[in-house]
Amino acid sequence: MTSIHILDDITVDKIAAGEVVERPASVIKELVENSIDAHADKIEVEILAGGTSFMRVTDNGDGMDNQNARLAILRHATSKIKQVDDLMSIDTLGFRGEALPSIAAVSRFNLITRRPQDDLGTTIKLTGGHIDEIEDMGCNIGTTIKVEDLFFNVPARKKFLKTTTTEANKINDFIIKLALSKPNIAFKLINNNKIAITTPGNGSLYDAIECIYGTKVSEELLPIEAITDDIKVTGFISKPAIIRSSRSWQTFVINGRVVNSRIISKAIDNAYHSLLPKSGYPFVILNIEINKRTIDINVHPQKAEIKFEDESLLFKTIYHAVLEAVKPNDNQALSDFAIPVTDKALHIEKTVPEQINMDLSENMPSTSANSFKQNSINHISSLKNNTTPSTTDLNKFRQARETLHPNLSNHHSNTIQETAIQDYQTNTTTKPQTDINISSKENLTNCQNSTQLLKEAVNLTPIGQIDDCFIVAQGPNGGMYIIDQHAAHERILYDKFAKQTERIPVQPLLMHLFLDVNNSELTLIEENQQILYDLGFNVELAGQNQIRLKEVPADIKPQESEDIFREILISLSQLHTPTPQEIRHSCLAMTACKAAIKAGDVLNITQMKIILNELAQTTLPYTCPHGRPTIIKFSTYDLEKMFKRVQ
Known part of the structure; x- marks a missing residue:
């Protein structure tokens, strides 16, 4: 049996260093946190070769006198705590009492420090943990620590370091996070003689973010x-x-x-x-x-x-x-939610995103209780039987047009907008059962209501469609906005469904659907039958591995109900131990997607305006329930730059 013996100081120091000093970023962390604890409001960090060859941290903090400087390089020495109870109420970032001696044990270490009330400062030089020199010297107020040749005496540790670029990035990330946590401190990071990060230190978190990002x-x-x-x-x-x-x-x-x-x-x-x-x-x-x-x-x-x-x-x-x-506040307009064109690529996804748990029954705004999609299709059919609107209605509309479209030519405005009001009157007189609603209490049954709606949606002015898929609109201050009509209507319907605290409005099926299901699908239905019922799907067992679908949500076509229900089952099967809220979200997102207007559906100007108006009233108008953007902005500058009118 081997005998027990006490390790020598050199070995002990290197073991301690292994706990504290993992890489150059670990050194910077300990030194910068010490500077913060010393009440510094300016901290400068300089590194070379990712910190492996040279690191320097300079601050204007309290500094130390000669006696405290000597104690600081000893193990288990700290000014942060005095007794074990202090561990539960620490105000400082560091307190280990091992940082400086551990760093010095694996590097060439130089400490220079001076207090404001002292005439001279103190410098201490160590090599591999051994003190080479301690003397008084003139220096600036605060503390400067230089660490060179990290792990020079521990080659096994040094060979496991990453590339100098990787190590520099680790330091860069740490300084960024620390600068954001302390906006009242001015940070500067110099990497290979180039300034990488600088913050004003004026106490404004927003200014710090702007300087960094x-x-x-x-x-x-x-x-x-x-x-x-x-x-x-x-x-x-x-x-x-x-x-x-x-x-x-x-x-x-x-x-x-x-x-x-x-x-x-x-x-x-x-x-x-x-x-x-x-x-x-x-x-x-x-x-x-x-x-x-x-x-x-x-x-x-x-x-x-x-x-x-x-x-x-x-x-x-x-x-x-x-x-x-x-959530949008009352002072925000629809144009505030648009994604800048330069960033739109960040949102393009070819797969349906995974959904995350959220209670969707709270704080949802009221939207239309009727099917917008079916209304749109029916309205398109009604255009064949247009009637001429009354002179009074047209005069009212022209007044609204002058307010909404002052920059459009009279001929262009008359052609588009008067056609839109004719569409509305035709729809409300020939097919009242399919009127387009903006809420359950506001039926657009006449021209006056449509004019009021346009006034409410004055923020964006629809111009037309591209490929019967994208709505093109002009912003209040210029620029072009492109809206994905399917994604926008999907968000509208999703919010309408989600606001229902009780059961979603349903439509009984005249002919019940009998669906064959496998054992796993049948288990899913039995486990979630009440949730499916609240979401508008009334399902009951009709035989061995067979179910009867009696009711479906009012906003989906009966002929599409089987496909939608089966896709919901597929979505449920892909969720791992889902919560009721997660199931609700998945089902609502699927139902809204299937019920929304699609690419290829032709819309008139008024219908586009209604979509924009209702989108602006949703809780999260930025994206559809699957995470795709609903609206993208091309500013006037973007357009001018594309045509090389500006540089």
Whole structure:
């Protein structure tokens, strides 16, 4: 049996260094957090070769005197805590008491520091943990630490480092997150003698985001704010125009510390739900203030994760905060939701995105209770029997036209808009049972109502269709907007369905449908029969592996009901342990998709206007329930640039 012995100091230091110093980014993390704890408001980081050959962190913080500088390089020495009880109420970012000696043990280390009240500062040089020099010297107020030749004496660790570009990117990502968590500190990162990051340090989170990510990101942000008795949440989340394929640019800050949290990520996903295309994640920066006694930051060696006393409370607070942020407010117009043309490629998905759990029964606005699609098709047929509108109605419409379309020529305006009002009168006189409604209480049965609708939807002016699929409109301040008529109507119908707190309106089938199903489908139907019933599908067992479909939602065609029901079963079979809300969302999204107007359906100007008006009144007009964009914007500058009118 081998004997037990005490390890020498060199071995102990290298073992400790292995726990603290994983890569150059680990060194930068420890040093920058120390600078923040020293109350610095300017921090400069400089690296060469991804930090493997040279790292320097300079701050204007409190600094140290000679005695404290000597103690700082010793193991288990710290100014952050004094006793074990202090671990539960830490205000600082670091406290390990091992960072500096561990870093010095595997590098060539140089510490220069001075307090404001001292005339001279102190410099300490170490090589592989051995002190080479300690002396007084003149220097700036604050602390500067240089780390060179990282892992020079631990070649086994050095060979496992990634490329210098990868290591530099790790440092870059860390500085970005830290700069977002501390907008009151001016950060500067210099990589290979080039400035990579700089922030103003003026306390404005929005300005910090703009400096780091640019105006294209900052202009697409929505503010988040929620305050309860125990938790305060502030920050920003991006519109669907700005998404990425990973969570790398989602930053969560709890009591000033950047952390990772599955609970927070899940709350954001649930609130954002169908705005996300498959594998897409929005830009998020959340600053969360919570009682220090209700969290434990010691569950992770690098303090990257936190344990919460009440996870459900945090989840609900963030969920509702994000949900309120992405909902349009009363001051927003439809043009505010358009995706800039330069970013539209970020949203193109060829597959149906996975859906995320969300309770869809709350806070949904009222929309039409009648089928818009069927109305549209019936209305197109009615154009063959147009009648001439009254002079009074035309005069009213011309007055509205002058307000809505001051820039259009009289001839062009008369041709389009007067034809539209004729369409409306024909539809309301020849086929009243298929009138196009904007709500269950507002029937467009005459020209006066249609004029009022146009006034309400003045934000965008429809011009026509492209390929009977896309609506083209002009914005209030110029520019061109292209709306996917199917995606837009899908969002409208989805919101109408989702607002139903009880059963969705149904239509009994004159001839019941008998469908053959396999055992797995039959199990799905039995497990979710009540949910399917609430969604408008009245199903009952009709024999062995056979069901009877008696009622379907009022907004779908009876001849399409079997296909829709079978697709819903396929969707349910692909969900893993779904919740009732997830099943509801999947079914509603499928039903809305099948009931919406399709590519190839011809619309007149008034029908286009109704779609735009109702889309503006939905809760999430940015995308359809599957995550595809509903509206894309070409600004006047974009158009001028395409035709090379501007550079």
